[in-house]
Amino acid sequence: MKLIPDNFKKEIEIRIDKIRKEMMEVSSDAVLLGSNSNIYYSSGRFFRGYVYIPLNNEPIWFIIKPTVFDKGDITFIRKPEEIITILEERNYPIPSNLSLELDDLSYSNILRLKNIFPDSKLINGSTILKRARMVKTSWEVEEMRIDGKHHTKVYGEIKNCYKPGMNDLALQIEIEKKLRLEGALGVSRVSGNLMEINLGSVISGDNADNPGPYEFTMGGSGVHPSLPVGANNSKILKGQTVMVDMNGAFNGYQTDMTRVWALGEISDLAIKAHNCSIKILKELEKVSRPGFPVKNMYETADKIVEADGLKEYFMGHKSQVSFIGHGVGIELNEWPVVTPKSKDILKENMTLALEPKFVIPHIGAVGVENTYVVTESGLVNLTEFPEEIQYF
Amino acid sequence: MKLIPDNFKKEIEIRIDKIRKEMMEVSSDAVLLGSNSNIYYSSGRFFRGYVYIPLNNEPIWFIIKPTVFDKGDITFIRKPEEIITILEERNYPIPSNLSLELDDLSYSNILRLKNIFPDSKLINGSTILKRARMVKTSWEVEEMRIDGKHHTKVYGEIKNCYKPGMNDLALQIEIEKKLRLEGALGVSRVSGNLMEINLGSVISGDNADNPGPYEFTMGGSGVHPSLPVGANNSKILKGQTVMVDMNGAFNGYQTDMTRVWALGEISDLAIKAHNCSIKILKELEKVSRPGFPVKNMYETADKIVEADGLKEYFMGHKSQVSFIGHGVGIELNEWPVVTPKSKDILKENMTLALEPKFVIPHIGAVGVENTYVVTESGLVNLTEFPEEIQYF
Numbered sequence: 001m002k003l004i005p006d007n008f009k010k011e012i013e014i015r016i017d018k019i020r021k022e023m024m025e026v027s028s029d030a031v032l033l034g035s036n037s038n039i040y041y042s043s044g045r046f047f048r049g050y051v052y053i054p055l056n057n058e059p060i061w062f063i064i065k066p067t068v069f070d071k072g073d074i075t076f077i078r079k080p081e082e083i084i085t086i087l088e089e090r091n092y093p094i095p096s097n098l099s100l101e102l103d104d105l106s107y108s109n110i111l112r113l114k115n116i117f118p119d120s121k122l123i124n125g126s127t128i129l130k131r132a133r134m135v136k137t138s139w140e141v142e143e144m145r146i147d148g149k150h151h152t153k154v155y156g157e158i159k160n161c162y163k164p165g166m167n168d169l170a171l172q173i174e175i176e177k178k179l180r181l182e183g184a185l186g187v188s189r190v191s192g193n194l195m196e197i198n199l200g201s202v203i204s205g206d207n208a209d210n211p212g213p214y215e216f217t218m219g220g221s222g223v224h225p226s227l228p229v230g231a232n233n234s235k236i237l238k239g240q241t242v243m244v245d246m247n248g249a250f251n252g253y254q255t256d257m258t259r260v261w262a263l264g265e266i267s268d269l270a271i272k273a274h275n276c277s278i279k280i281l282k283e284l285e286k287v288s289r290p291g292f293p294v295k296n297m298y299e300t301a302d303k304i305v306e307a308d309g310l311k312e313y314f315m316g317h318k319s320q321v322s323f324i325g326h327g328v329g330i331e332l333n334e335w336p337v338v339t340p341k342s343k344d345i346l347k348e349n350m351t352l353a354l355e356p357k358f359v360i361p362h363i364g365a366v367g368v369e370n371t372y373v374v375t376e377s378g379l380v381n382l383t384e385f386p387e388e389i390q391y392f
Numbered sequence: 393m394k395l396i397p398d399n400f401k402k403e404i405e406i407r408i409d410k411i412r413k414e415m416m417e418v419s420s421d422a423v424l425l426g427s428n429s430n431i432y433y434s435s436g437r438f439f440r441g442y443v444y445i446p447l448n449n450e451p452i453w454f455i456i457k458p459t460v461f462d463k464g465d466i467t468f469i470r471k472p473e474e475i476i477t478i479l480e481e482r483n484y485p486i487p488s489n490l491s492l493e494l495d496d497l498s499y500s501n502i503l504r505l506k507n508i509f510p511d512s513k514l515i516n517g518s519t520i521l522k523r524a525r526m527v528k529t530s531w532e533v534e535e536m537r538i539d540g541k542h543h544t545k546v547y548g549e550i551k552n553c554y555k556p557g558m559n560d561l562a563l564q565i566e567i568e569k570k571l572r573l574e575g576a577l578g579v580s581r582v583s584g585n586l587m588e589i590n591l592g593s594v595i596s597g598d599n600a601d602n603p604g605p606y607e608f609t610m611g612g613s614g615v616h617p618s619l620p621v622g623a624n625n626s627k628i629l630k631g632q633t634v635m636v637d638m639n640g641a642f643n644g645y646q647t648d649m650t651r652v653w654a655l656g657e658i659s660d661l662a663i664k665a666h667n668c669s670i671k672i673l674k675e676l677e678k679v680s681r682p683g684f685p686v687k688n689m690y691e692t693a694d695k696i697v698e699a700d701g702l703k704e705y706f707m708g709h710k711s712q713v714s715f716i717g718h719g720v721g722i723e724l725n726e727w728p729v730v731t732p733k734s735k736d737i738l739k740e741n742m743t744l745a746l747e748p749k750f751v752i753p754h755i756g757a758v759g760v761e762n763t764y765v766v767t768e769s770g771l772v773n774l775t776e777f778p779e780e781i782q783y784f
Contacts, residue, residue, distance in 0.1 A: 186590030198578025
């Protein structure tokens with residue numbers, strides 16, 4: 001079997017070109033990739049091994065296991081120390097400025113790789129890959145569009161998952177099963193140890209205001225101190241909301257999507273805040289075009305919130321965060337991050353999850369999250385699904 | 393709220409003592425922990441921050457978020473650079489030999505922490521913690537016993553999950569739901585990037601012989617190249633086996649457990665191999681006591697396999713691995729690893745998953761996996777459940 005099927009070769013070439021463009025920005029003459037997400041990005045599948053991408057020679061896929069691929073495409077090794085011999089055999093120059101994934105691989109892993117290239121200066125390859133992956137290829141956007149279709153289809157079944165008297169976790173478990181039956185792979189790939197999640201989060205009522213240790217917009221205290229996030233076994237109560245932020249991840253790519261359900265009537269304030277979230281998204285859909293600064297997206301949202309007098313509830317109540325969105329793709333938390341301090345500029349084919357949310361005390365969380373692709377004419381929604389509050 | 397409840401203080405003291413004992417072995421005068429699993433081990437809950445454990449002063453819990461804990465117990469910081477000032481304020485000496493988790497944290501993370509202590513020599517704290525966590529406290533064993541009870545209860549429902557004509561993934565999804573309803577947290581904590589899994593693996597028929605990139609005993613090709621492990625949507629066929637290695641993880645600890653189901657009669661060879669696995673476990677349960685070398689456990693298994701003439705099927709067929717078990721606890725893959733090269737000696741309260749398995753071509757995988765605790769009188773099984781092949 002070929003590591004890279006013929007009909008995928010062109011796509012890999014495009015990605016390698018994108019990586020090389022970022023390498024040139026930081027004067028790196030080679031990257032050596034070994035993290036799960038970047039192996040997947042640069043190969044189209046996960047294997048144990050490394051991808052070596054020099055600026056001026058053909059890339060080499062070094063595979064430890066599984067040893068099932070045709071030798072034409074790839075090079076089998078038993079350990080990374082063999083890489084240097086193979087480069088010498090092929091008359092590849094030893095890189096002066098070698099990029100390794102300093103944010104993604106452990107210190108021990110990096111030290112081992114660094115020792116293979118004792119004379120090379122070290123550059124942060126994590127940043128190179130984050131920048132390259134920030135703008136998706138058309139193929140990737142199409143994968144995310146497919147992911148979004150599965151994702152929204154499952155959201156259409158959420159109302160049927162609810163049974164009177166249910167608690168938040170029981171509802172989440174029903175949704176998880178629907179996601180899995182629709183093809184969700186069962187793992188949400190995240191970057192770094194500050195995110196840790198099962199298949200997403202269902203947050204009901206007061207639990208929305210329980211702050212957590214992770215980098216999620218909403219916390220929730222979880223059901224166990226080893227994983228303090230999301231549903232906490234609260235009964236879904238009349239007059240409260242249930243925020244469903246469950247995960248896609250059907251095909252190696254992810255969309256991120258939140259909708260709100262409520263049981264019985266909820267307060268006018270909660271409805272106002274939810275409608276404010278929709279207003280923010282509608283405005284952002286229009287103004288966010290290639291060339292628009294990411295920080296202006298945050299400011300646009302902030303102004304609408306201020307005009308509506310809802311600042312004290314925005315992005316949390318007891319504990320607030322100052323970001324309203326993030327890149328999404330192979331990992332749930334990619335670049336750019338939509339904060340007031342962002343220095344990024346929107347580019348065509350960036351994919352962004354935007355999630356202006358509010359926490360209303362004693363009612364719960366409200367707001368909408370969609371995953372968008374940036375196009376010449378504004379944001380295109382990959383997670384189209386009714387945005388108003390729905391009722392169980 | 394107290395970070396460490398009063399009734400948990402003694403347990404944390406025991407763990408800190410265990411860590412300090414390992415620190416002394418490598419002449420380290422302080423460890424600074426920041427990985428999710430080790431924060432949980434040294435605190436009883438996960439938070440974002442660090443735990444500083446000096447050899448000769450009180451530990452300090454540095455918390456970034458959530459900021460919900462009583463200040464008496466802990467110290468809030470906004471960033472790790474504040475740690476040094478606080479140590480100086482409290483007249484803590486700057487460590488000469490500082491241990492950081494070199495195998496668990498990224499190169500960038502370690503570099504940042506290292507720069508806070510520019511004059512300290514760096515020692516690998518990952519190894520210290522792996523060694524400390526290798527022998528469980530009585531409290532931890534009790535947690536694993538509870539985990540095992542939930543785990544085995546769900547295995548009792550597997551037969552009812554099967555419906556004629558089902559494929560392996562559909563069966564896995566039914567089991568996942570049972571696990572979640574029984575309280576499984578929905579995440580399997582693993583160490584390192586060479587393990588990546590949803591809630592476990594269900595491998596049917598020929599898929600058992602598909603080698604994967606990960607460090608699991610059995611591979612399976614999965615349903616997508618981004619996560620090539622486990623069920624691959626094979627229909628469960630007459631005369632083949634289904635190996636169920638689904639995960640516990642109900643309370644921050646995990647047990648690891650495998651049983652085999654079959655549809656209709658399977659070959660004598662498959663039954664012989666399965667019985668050989670049971671024979672190996674029975675023998676290991678007797679001989680494995682404190683003081684017994686871990687490598688002798690592998691040799692004991694190997695001899696039984698050889699006497700039964702089953703070597704070509706042992707621990708894989710097309711692709712074989714030479715280990716039959718591993719430590720298990722907070723993470724699925726802890727120390728010791730049961731290989732012929734192990735230098736570890738069994739100690740009381742080690743917890744081990746032992747999984748002598750076979751792959752029989754065209755039939756599938758057979759064998760049993762139990763999680764055991766090492767006691768003076770041999771291994772005690774935390775995953776008691778009928779071991780013979782069961783039939784759908």
